[in-house]
Amino acid sequence: MTNQTQDQPTPAIFDSEADSEADADALRALRFCTLFEQLPHPVCVLVDGQFVHINASALKGLGYAEQTLLLACHPAQVSPQLQPDGEPSHARMERYIANALENGERRFEWVFARADGATFTAVVTLVCFTLMGQQALYLLWPGTTQYLANDAALRASEAKLRALYEAMGDAILVLDDGRILDCNAVAVRIFGCASKADLLSRHPGELSPTQQPSGSNSLLLAKQHLDQALRDGWHHFEWVHKRLDTRQPFYADIALSVMHLDAKRILLAVVRDVNEHKLAESALRQSEQKFRAIADYSASWEAWFTPQGKLVWMNVHSTELTGFTPEEYIASHNYFSMMVIEEDRPMVLQKYVEALSGLNGSVECRILRKDGSHFWALVHWRPILDSEGRHLGFRTSTQDITANKQAREELAHAKKTLEAANLQLKAQSSTDGLTGIANRRKFDSAWEAEWQRAVRHGFSVALVMVDVDQFKHYNDHYGHLAGDDCLQQVARILDHHAQRSGELAARYGGEEFILILPGLDGVGAGAVAQRIRAAIEAEAIPHARGISGVVTVSIGVAACVPRQADAPSSLIRAADTALYQAKHGGRNRVVIIAAQL
Known part of the structure; x- marks a missing residue:
């Protein structure tokens, strides 16, 4: 990557235009979630103003034992009724949420109420991102009232920031005005540098080949990505870097976010080496044609997803069951809302996270049809692994169980009726x-x-x-x-x-x-x-x-x-x-x- 300032027309990022915004959204959600899950600080995910995920640190800070106790709750429900200036917590949080959704980020002081009734003050940051085609927010705070008193000193402490970088499993680069200000040990390793000092002495442009796979000039394209991150507060994209020792290129997922250090805006780049995943995707594409020939004759509605949750293939049974074609689902930025009835989405979303983590499973839920009706479906999923056990994604198999479910309900009703009749006969006897x-x-x-x-x-x-x-x-x-x-x-x-x-x-x-x-x-x-x-x-x-x-x-x-x-x-x-x-x-x-x- 580079931070040069030449202005050029925006070229395409990749050879294929098929990588849609939905793909970027899904990757962005996964990477950002991974980043904050590794942090010792509390972090929560909000969708439509309600908690859909709370990490262990946040649960501990709020005094709750289980995530399920807070799911679907509004942040005001873990706050006193009024903030210190007398404004209702719900109204203020709604205003902050709207501001974060509009501007990408919002930072403010907030008083929380723990489960035991005790209160504490924290500096809260709301960061906007996209989760499965829906706008979502990360709500995170670095500590309690004691941290607030020392917040300025902590943000100014380079040692604290470096401790965070070194704890990450991905490469971390701190960029400012065309310079690499800091990095962690993972960055030194994946870029093939002799030492940290070696990497810090390099210009960001040296870490990329001259051109990206699309044929675009790396320096010009990198500037566009950096400008977008500075403008929006956050930007995620795929990039080809190169190692400085072997000159070999490798694919990487890049997450850029704007940070404030000593009252100055800098860019934090999280770089994940996904070269193995790209090779696996290539193998997946090669075998995909064979699979499709078999799966199209399957009696079930089959679909394939990447490790990041992107829908990449679906057989024709989707049209028979729902009226939507595979192409409509794949092209949609929010296929999840197209598929699942609203009342079942929180449950299915939790199962979706299990599938992303490589687990087998199944769930019964209601699937939407194009005409607005729905049917009961049994969805099975299982991970897709290559010959070496690497995770290539997961596949789902969906069957219409409406008749079966109705039969089960009728059988249960008949059983109750029979039991009542038996009791009556027993009494009569x-x-x-x-x-x-x-x-x-x-x-x-x-x-x-x-x-x-x-x-x-x-x-x-x-x-x-x-x-x-x-x-x-x-x-x-x-x-x-x-x-x-x-x-x-x-x-x-x-x-x-x-x-x-x-x-x-x-x-x-x-x-x-x-x-x-x-x-x-x-x-x-x-x-x-x-x-x-x-x-x-x-x-x-x-x-x-x-x-x-x-x-x-x-x-x-x-x-x-x-x-x-x-x-x-x-x-x-x-x-x-x-x-x-x-x-x-x-x-x-x-x-x-x-x-x-």
Whole structure:
């Protein structure tokens, strides 16, 4: 590169005009992100005024453990409601964002609020760049209030700046008025210089061949790039440099940004050697024709991307699925927004970053059609590697899963319906159809369980057997419908007296009912039985042929503390015996007997 001042018409940068602004934007985003990820200072990425990425240093500074807690938040949400002069944080930040988007950069003092409520003041810089065709901003600050007090001294400290350069994995050059003011060790190595002093003694023009691949004069073309960086605050492009020891050219990605040092504007150049990537791209282009012949016959929508995320190829299935041709996608500066429905973009963007890093993966998302509709798609991606394992980019394979997803949803709905039906059937199988309380089957299983529980824990259990007095005469006199209604009223009263855990009221057969009362002895169960008898008599259900003019019941009660050798049926027989005695002792009474097991 060079910084000479001759004015010439702007020539093309490369032989091929196909490297669009979208490519430059994608490369620029990747390089700039890489630069700041390696910095110890906090850095965040804003899109549409919201955080889409926060590095570990920023999370630590703001007091948050996970990036997900801040994604989609506005910077004002990590600030006090008002800045020190009383202006609302949201309004001020919106003004600064608009200014940065218009001018490329904005620097200001800002008060942040940590997650624990503590506040700190920092010098914040907003830097505009393009991320996947969208305007975005880097929001970064070098430290807290203590740093602010020393900011002027730190910016003036050449030692601090050099420490930053030496920590970078890329070559760093500081340029001013046609001179190389400083560089890091990586720059000395990739340019093939004997020492740092050797490189600093060179004119920037010595680091490039006479002409670029497009045929343009390197000095004139370099001036145009430098002027654009000074004008816009930032500029990214691809360049061919040369080593000074071997004179061999090599491809490089250049990121120029305007910096301020001692109140003077200088240019910071980040130079990345991409010669291996260029060779890999050449190999990729050579094999691309073979792949296309195969991929066009694939049943999936296939696409290829460079390591920087540039879309370079897509098969014809895109037209079948979306209405957009491959050429429309490739020519677009914002193919991402063309493809993915807005609500799914944050999720898919995170997956896109994984693909850029060389990971396998998949995601379900909604893909836009040209007519404005959308469909559900399953997108798989995998890295493309050459024979030596070098990363050449990644490929995606997309399938329409709308019908499959609908089938899955219908299956899930059917499963829920079936589960509800099974629960209903289970309830019906254990419920007496007339009275709505437990049936004989439910009683048998519940009684076995309560009996075994009483055996294990050594507590008493009681049975209360109930029979409606002279129910046959009731049916003969009032009819079966009235008889059914009578049984339902009796069942309701019994169920009301079986509310504790383990208690159960069941229809035992005909006009006979039975209650399980765990934890009660004969006296306690007898008291419950008396309350039941009195409640049924108090209902005053007319019974012209009954013993007292209303419906009454006879009740037998038996209780015991069961042993392992005892049979559950023994207590049922005891309660039945007590019931027999109550009926033959005059009815409308309770008889309690000591169980003989």
